[in-house]
Amino acid sequence: MTAVAFDYTAPTTLDDALRALDTPGRKVMPLAGGQSLVPLLTGREVRPDVVMDLNGIPGLAGIDIGPDQVRIGAMTRLRALEQHRELAAALPVLVSAAASVAHPHIRRRSTLGGSLCHAAPAAELPAVAVALGADVVLRSARGARSVRAARFTTGAGTTVRAPDEVVTEVVFPRTGGFVYEFSELCTRGSTGYPVAGVCFGLRVDDGLIRAARVVATGCGHVPARLPGAEAELVGRAVAGPHPDLVASVVAEAARGPGPEDQEYRAEVAGVLLLRALTGRASGETR
Numbered sequence: 001m002t003a004v005a006f007d008y009t010a011p012t013t014l015d016d017a018l019r020a021l022d023t024p025g026r027k028v029m030p031l032a033g034g035q036s037l038v039p040l041l042t043g044r045e046v047r048p049d050v051v052m053d054l055n056g057i058p059g060l061a062g063i064d065i066g067p068d069q070v071r072i073g074a075m076t077r078l079r080a081l082e083q084h085r086e087l088a089a090a091l092p093v094l095v096s097a098a099a100s101v102a103h104p105h106i107r108r109r110s111t112l113g114g115s116l117c118h119a120a121p122a123a124e125l126p127a128v129a130v131a132l133g134a135d136v137v138l139r140s141a142r143g144a145r146s147v148r149a150a151r152f153t154t155g156a157g158t159t160v161r162a163p164d165e166v167v168t169e170v171v172f173p174r175t176g177g178f179v180y181e182f183s184e185l186c187t188r189g190s191t192g193y194p195v196a197g198v199c200f201g202l203r204v205d206d207g208l209i210r211a212a213r214v215v216a217t218g219c220g221h222v223p224a225r226l227p228g229a230e231a232e233l234v235g236r237a238v239a240g241p242h243p244d245l246v247a248s249v250v251a252e253a254a255r256g257p258g259p260e261d262q263e264y265r266a267e268v269a270g271v272l273l274l275r276a277l278t279g280r281a282s283g284e285t286r
């Protein structure tokens, strides 16, 4: 199948891009890495009037590591995240999750902003952004706003982004005492989305977990924190025992809209979390 005819524009400044988006009555879709948009176009699942290429706009890509936060431009390729040494030191979980997406050819084009805007339910990076408490920065001709990642995704493939807005950057707080990890299960030979995954962060003191953040991906339509599972962890040793942890993950991650096999996926997420805790406690590397 070929795409329905559309106009193509490639602005070279952000102001021009925002002007192009500010055209009521015309559906303008930004093109970032194109790894999701192009298949949607050729499958005629989206029919924009205009495709607006963001690739010629300077300043939308880059990684800025500060003492309290890391700012990453929306057009930063996943491969660039994966290969950035300082980022690997500052936010290792983001680098390992980026490296888990698809395969290198896809990651060479795919962007951080595109991943968040595409909002695939099993995507790795939206879940990591929620776990880390990141902010998504949006610009339009009306101004700029910042939305917490936990509120950015509203459903499978939907976000709070208005049609005239461009995501310009994502701001990650430095992890402040938490050590994060990402773990996922993919089917054998798969180069696509995982069955399920989990991103978790722990603050451990005197051998006990003092605070925890747990986010599952692939279970529901939206990556969300699992407060019950987090509460299960607090006060326990990393190695456990964690007798109710998997059940707690299932109870929360299998709630709300999700795929047909949501409960199975939630159980996978729970087991991944349990295994990662055991592996961390024994010093196992993954």
Ligand SMILES: Cc1cc2nc3c(=O)[nH]c(=O)nc-3n(C[C@H](O)[C@H](O)[C@H](O)COP(=O)(O)OP(=O)(O)OC[C@H]3O[C@@H](n4cnc5c(N)ncnc54)[C@H](O)[C@@H]3O)c2cc1C
Pocket: 029, 030, 031, 032, 033, 034, 035, 036, 037, 038, 054, 074, 075, 100, 101, 102, 103, 106, 109, 110, 111, 112, 113, 114, 115, 116, 117, 118, 119, 120, 122, 123, 124, 125, 161, 165, 166, 167, 168, 191, 192, 193, 194
């Ligand atoms: C074979 C294959 C396997 C894949 N496996 C995985 C996987 O395992 N995990 C995973 O997470 N993803 C996976 N993907 C998806 C891939 O990573 C996508 O590239 C990503 O989700 C979208 O990023 P992109 O930069 O290509 O965006 P595009 O495809 O260009 O755009 C995606 C959507 O976001 C919008 N958009 C993009 N950037 C912006 C912006 N800055 N502001 C506003 N709107 C914007 C576009 O209009 C479009 O609606 C896979 C893709 C393929 C083809």
